[in-house]
Amino acid sequence: MDKVKVEGLNSDFSGIVTAPNGKKVDIFFVHPGDELIVEYVKRRPRQRSLKIHEIIRNHKWDLVKCNVFGKCGGCTGQHIPYETQLDLKFKPILDSFQNDLGISLTPVPQSKTYAYRSRMDFSVFPGPVIGQRQRGNFRNVVPINQCSIQSNWANIALQDVQNLLNQFPDVIWDRKSEEGGLKYLTIRKAQNTDDGILIFTFTDGYESHPNMETFRKLCLETLSQDSLLFCYNRPKSEVSAVGRPEVLRGKPSFTETVLGQNFEVPFDSFFQPNPNGFLPILQFIKDRIPKHQSNLIDLFCGNGFFSLLYGGSFQHVDGYELTESSIQIASHLFAQTYPSKSQNFLVTNLFQSVESIERKENATLILDPPRAGAGKLVNHWIRDFGPEFVFYVSCNPYSQKEDVSSFLSTYEFVDGMLIDPYPQTPHTESVLFFQRKRS
Numbered sequence: 001m002d003k004v005k006v007e008g009l010n011s012d013f014s015g016i017v018t019a020p021n022g023k024k025v026d027i028f029f030v031h032p033g034d035e036l037i038v039e040y041v042k043r044r045p046r047q048r049s050l051k052i053h054e055i056i057r058n059h060k061w062d063l064v065k066c067n068v069f070g071k072c073g074g075c076t077g078q079h080i081p082y083e084t085q086l087d088l089k090f091k092p093i094l095d096s097f098q099n100d101l102g103i104s105l106t107p108v109p110q111s112k113t114y115a116y117r118s119r120m121d122f123s124v125f126p127g128p129v130i131g132q133r134q135r136g137n138f139r140n141v142v143p144i145n146q147c148s149i150q151s152n153w154a155n156i157a158l159q160d161v162q163n164l165l166n167q168f169p170d171v172i173w174d175r176k177s178e179e180g181g182l183k184y185l186t187i188r189k190a191q192n193t194d195d196g197i198l199i200f201t202f203t204d205g206y207e208s209h210p211n212m213e214t215f216r217k218l219c220l221e222t223l224s225q226d227s228l229l230f231c232y233n234r235p236k237s238e239v240s241a242v243g244r245p246e247v248l249r250g251k252p253s254f255t256e257t258v259l260g261q262n263f264e265v266p267f268d269s270f271f272q273p274n275p276n277g278f279l280p281i282l283q284f285i286k287d288r289i290p291k292h293q294s295n296l297i298d299l300f301c302g303n304g305f306f307s308l309l310y311g312g313s314f315q316h317v318d319g320y321e322l323t324e325s326s327i328q329i330a331s332h333l334f335a336q337t338y339p340s341k342s343q344n345f346l347v348t349n350l351f352q353s354v355e356s357i358e359r360k361e362n363a364t365l366i367l368d369p370p371r372a373g374a375g376k377l378v379n380h381w382i383r384d385f386g387p388e389f390v391f392y393v394s395c396n397p398y399s400q401k402e403d404v405s406s407f408l409s410t411y412e413f414v415d416g417m418l419i420d421p422y423p424q425t426p427h428t429e430s431v432l433f434f435q436r437k438r439s
Contacts, residue, residue, distance in 0.1 A: 001053060006034040011092050012426040013076040013085070017050075025050050028135060029070040031079060033058045065114060065148040072142045073135040075149060075424040082113055082423065089426050093397045093418060101405060105416040105430065108280045113423035116274045118256070120150045121240040122158070122185045126172050128165035130158065130185055149424060154187045157198055157225055161185055164222050171215050173203055173235075181206030184240035188254055188267070191276050195254040197227035199267050203235040207246060219248055226250045229267050242268050258282065261309055264333070269303055269326065277421035281431045282309065284417050285366070285391050288433055289313050295363035297387060299350060299378065304330025306366045306393075307345075311338050318358055319345040350374070354381045363387035373399035376406070383407035390434040397430040404432060412437055 006015040006027065015030035020040045027036065027050075037054040064078045077085045090107045097103040110116075122130045123141045131144040145162060146155045165172065165182075173180040181202040189196035200219075206212065207230070219228055227250030233243030245252050245267065256263045258275050259282055265271045272278045286309075294315045298307045301319035303326050311317050311334060319334075321327050324347045331345040348356045350369075354377045365387050367374055373396070374382075382390060383406060390411060394400035397418065411434040418430045 001037055001039045004036050004038055006030045006032050006036070008032050009080070009084075009088055011089050013080060013088060019050050027052070028076055029079065030055060031057070031059045067146075068131075068142050068144055071134055072132045072144065074132050074147075076135075076426065077424045078148075082109075085423065086420060089420070089428055090418060093428065093430070096398070097401055097416075101401065101408060101413075103404075103413050103416060103432070105418045105432075108417055108419045110277055110420045110423050112277065114148050115151050116277055116421075116423070117147075117150045117154075118191050118275065119186065119188045119271070119273045120147060120154060122187070124165070124172055124182050124185055126169065126174050126180070128162070128169040128172055130162050130165065150187065151189050151191075153196060154189050157187050157189075157196070157223075158185075160223055160225075161198065164218060167222075168211075168215055168218055171202075171206075171211050178235065181209060181212075183238075186241040186267075188241075188265070190254050190256040190265075191274075192257040193255050195227075195256070196225060197229060197250065197252075197254045197267055198223065198225050199241045200228075200230045201240050201243065202230060202232050204232045204243070205235075207232055216248060227252075227254065231268070259286065259309055261337070263303075263305070263308065265303070266325075266329065269329070271303075272305075272421075274421045277419070278429065280419050281393060281417060281429060284415075284431055284433075285310065285393075288391075288415065290364060290389050293362055293364050293389070295360040295387070297357070297360060297363055297365040299357070299365065299367035299374070300369045301330055301345065302326050302368075304334055304345065306368065307334055307343075308337055310366070311341060311343075314341070314364070316342045316360075317344075318360070319343070320348045320350060320357060321345070322347065322349050350378050352377075354378060357381060357385075359385050360387060364389040364391070366391045366393065368393040369403075371396040371399065373403045379403050379406035383410050386410070386436065388436045390432075390436075392432045392434070394430050394432075395427065397428060400430060400432065410437055411435065 002020050004017045008016045014026035014028045019025045035056040039051045041051045069078045125141045129143050131141045134140040171182045173183045184201035186199040228248040230246040231243040253266045296314040296317045298319040301321045307317045327345045327347050334343050414433045416432040
């Protein structure tokens, strides 16, 4: 066996060590100066990996607030001072935009670094065990009875469900024997209202199992949360909070308020996991929306989040999204919120075709694509036909940078911001504001 030392940290908070063969290896949950007792073992033909036998920590772990940090697959940065976290994940992005595109972003730190997430998804395994998948081992679940990045309301709910399953563990799905039904618990708690919902994900068909009558009764008697929902999806599916719903109590959604606008968030839809941490970007857009614009184009609009927030500044809104249910929600909510304004929300796969996107004069475009980016078709449409003003919001600044390079020839960069809505993790969000160049 050999002893190696952690030389530094990467932008994903993993430690850098040099293996006995001279190659650099990434190790999570370590700090520069820590020493590792390792063995370079053969896993497969022509492939070796570093097996860690012992970690000699030469720094304090007094920053860590979670008793399963280092095992849970969630946070990776609790042992790192927050200022260092920011530098690790911000600096490569800021440098890359500046060096490659000549774009300067304003970095904005987060004021609340714990108890910020409004949604957490927990795996449920026989035991009974509720927790998060272990980093590097999807088949193992790390038991969690309190999570430091979710609210106290959510932690109480987590403990309530654990106590419930201790009384009635037979409903839990066993992935080996393929018996039982319950696979996931999802806790969604609004930040700016009292609303919240517990979502239990079962295998399809388990709703008629004899156990369920007793389990439903126990849930209603022992859980105090206002909204309880069961949903059912395929036995082989490993997706939480998706499927055919059964409302046990309350409603199949929760209400959140952002910038004074109420949002009714369906149990199975995406919504910003840290709305308050996302406010700097929302305020950035609000402060810069050009006056006297008639049309808003909302690409990858989801449930109409940006259309609802900023629709009051426009006479007409066009929204485009792949999921039909999201388009229905967006259209319905927009009509309720702005009954005097016109709208057109369309189901469109923007990765396959942009022919349905209408060119509009006197318009502003907001796009918030998936992590992989907006795609070649959208980027080229913006380059060739995009409106005067463009706001590009991204949860992956690296893919955003590649997209922007496709249409920067026809747009001037005006302003931009990089924020940290998910402290203790390497994830960031950004917004860029562009104006079309004059011919």
